[in-house]
Amino acid sequence: MRVKKKKRYYAMPCMIAIALVAALAAGGGFVLRRTLLKGLPQYDGAPDIAIPMMLLQDSGPLLEARARAEWEAAEREAARRTPPPAAMPAIAPAPTEAPSAEPTIAPAPTEAPSAEPAITLVPVEAPIAGPAIITEAPSAQPAMAPAPTEAAPTMPVLTEAPTLEPTPSPTPTPTEVPESYFDHTLFIGDSRTDGMRMWGRLGQAQYFCGTNYSVYNIFEKTSSDVDFKKVKLDRVLASNKYDQIYILLGYNEAGYPYEGLMDQYRYVIARVHKAQPQARLILHGVMHASARVASKYSYYTVQNIEKINDGLRQMAEETEGLYFVNCTSIFYDESGFLLPNVSSDGEHLTPEYTPKWAEEIRRQAITE
Numbered sequence: 001m002r003v004k005k006k007k008r009y010y011a012m013p014c015m016i017a018i019a020l021v022a023a024l025a026a027g028g029g030f031v032l033r034r035t036l037l038k039g040l041p042q043y044d045g046a047p048d049i050a051i052p053m054m055l056l057q058d059s060g061p062l063l064e065a066r067a068r069a070e071w072e073a074a075e076r077e078a079a080r081r082t083p084p085p086a087a088m089p090a091i092a093p094a095p096t097e098a099p100s101a102e103p104t105i106a107p108a109p110t111e112a113p114s115a116e117p118a119i120t121l122v123p124v125e126a127p128i129a130g131p132a133i134i135t136e137a138p139s140a141q142p143a144m145a146p147a148p149t150e151a152a153p154t155m156p157v158l159t160e161a162p163t164l165e166p167t168p169s170p171t172p173t174p175t176e177v178p179e180s181y182f183d184h185t186l187f188i189g190d191s192r193t194d195g196m197r198m199w200g201r202l203g204q205a206q207y208f209c210g211t212n213y214s215v216y217n218i219f220e221k222t223s224s225d226v227d228f229k230k231v232k233l234d235r236v237l238a239s240n241k242y243d244q245i246y247i248l249l250g251y252n253e254a255g256y257p258y259e260g261l262m263d264q265y266r267y268v269i270a271r272v273h274k275a276q277p278q279a280r281l282i283l284h285g286v287m288h289a290s291a292r293v294a295s296k297y298s299y300y301t302v303q304n305i306e307k308i309n310d311g312l313r314q315m316a317e318e319t320e321g322l323y324f325v326n327c328t329s330i331f332y333d334e335s336g337f338l339l340p341n342v343s344s345d346g347e348h349l350t351p352e353y354t355p356k357w358a359e360e361i362r363r364q365a366i367t368e
Contacts, residue, residue, distance in 0.1 A: 063220045068267055177365040179203040184241070186279075188218065188233065188272070189248030192287060192348055197225065199351040200358030208236055214252040215264045219271070237275035244366065245272060245279045250286040250308050251347075255299035262311045269315075269322065282366055283316055285309040285326030290346030291337040302336035327360040 182203035187193055189209040197207035208223045224230040228239070247268065253261050273281055286308050289300040298304070309326060316324035331342045331353065338346060342353040349357055 064217050067219060068264075071271060072267075175365055175367045176363045177367065179362065181362070181365055181367075184243040186236070186240070186242045186245045187248065188245065189284075190214065190252055192251065193248045195348055195351070195354045196358055199354040200356075202358050202362060206236070206240070208233055209248075212252055213249065215249050215261070215268045216253065216256075218249065218268060234275070237272065242276055242279045244282055245276060246282045246284055246361075247272070248284040250312070251289075251305075254286070254304060254308065255297070258307065258311070261308065262315070265312065266315065269319075273321070280323060280366055281321060282323045282325060283312045284361075285312065285324065285328065287328040287349075288332055288336055288338050290340060290343060291333075291335070292340075293346035294337060306336075323366045325361070325364050325366070327364050328357060330356070330360060 180203055182205040185202070185205040187196065187205060187207045187209065189196075189207075190213040191209070191211040193207065193209035194211065196202075197209055201207075206227050207225050210221060210223050213221050213223075219233050222230045222232050223236075228236055249268070250261070250265070253264075269281060269283075273279075286305050288294075288302055288305050289297075294300045294302065313324045316322045331339055331349065333339050340346075342349055344350055
């Protein structure tokens with residue numbers, strides 16, 4: 001007599017196993033979000049269950065956040081260890097005796113003052129609230145300060161505040177240059193810059209760029225070019241000397257919180273400048289997307305991208321040695337969207353139009 005084997009049903013154990021894996025993944029994502037990923041905007045909108053998979057695909061932002069914290073701590077420690085400037089010499093205390101009835105007055109200069117004495121405007125950092133004071137250039141022999149009750153004849157006072165408000169350093173006039181200008185130039189960017197590397201190279205410039213590169217992972221990514229193998233950006237900056245460095249990032253980060261993005265951009269600029277202090281640092285404005293892409297993703301609207309560009313422009317105006325250019329407006333329609341015929345996907349220029357972008361960068365080169 002044949003004994004019938006019991007049928008085993010695996011559906012229920014499989015469902016239980018799947019539920020356990022999902023619970024562990026969600027729990028792991030929750031723990032990661034509350035500890036390692038705290039403050040990283042690229043993970044703000046992701047569900048907890050997706051966090052582990054996102055980290056497996058690209059752990060660059062996490063490593064970058066850790067590297068930034070270490071770099072900033074090292075900068076603070078270096079500043080703390082830097083000896084302070086020499087102290088001002090101590091001033092001898094005034095004599096305790098009462099001054100004589102007729103104090104000695106220093107003789108007046110033998111040379112008659114010129115008709116229009118040289119004056120120096122006192123620099124200010126903030127808008128002038130009250131009347132500004134103009135000081136006279138020092139004479140050959142110091143004169144004794146007048147008595148408190150008398151007005152100082154050598155200190156003319158403006159009755160009205162200057163009309164000029166304190167402004168940043170003037171923006172340099174873009175200048176068309178030969179392609180040899182770019183022989184000692186580095187372009188740092190994302191996949192849009194990667195298109196320039198392939199179809200619009202300028203002179204002997206070097207390119208560190210790739211898909212999904214951003215200010216949040218640029219120091220953790222590796223790239224290669226005709227002049228260097230696949231290495232990180234720190235290695236490229238340490239192995240070469242550049243006259244100018246273009247930074248073309250910001251599109252992949254358009255959906256991140258604005259203040260955090262600007263802060264991260266400043267960190268990237270500071271780190272690049274420390275490695276290449278002699279180079280001009282040039283921020284290139286973020287190129288717009290097409291109307292089709294902007295309608296699908298709200299953070300790619302003209303208004304949002306221009307907000308990022310305004311922040312970069314202001315950053316350049318307030319920082320010596322930092323410049324801003326925007327060479328992509330020739331590809332926009334009247335509403336500011338990327339023209340359909342210049343891009344096949346609404347985000348990247350085609351091989352036909354990429355050289356025109358490079359040519360516009362050459363026309364708007366910074367030479368000051």
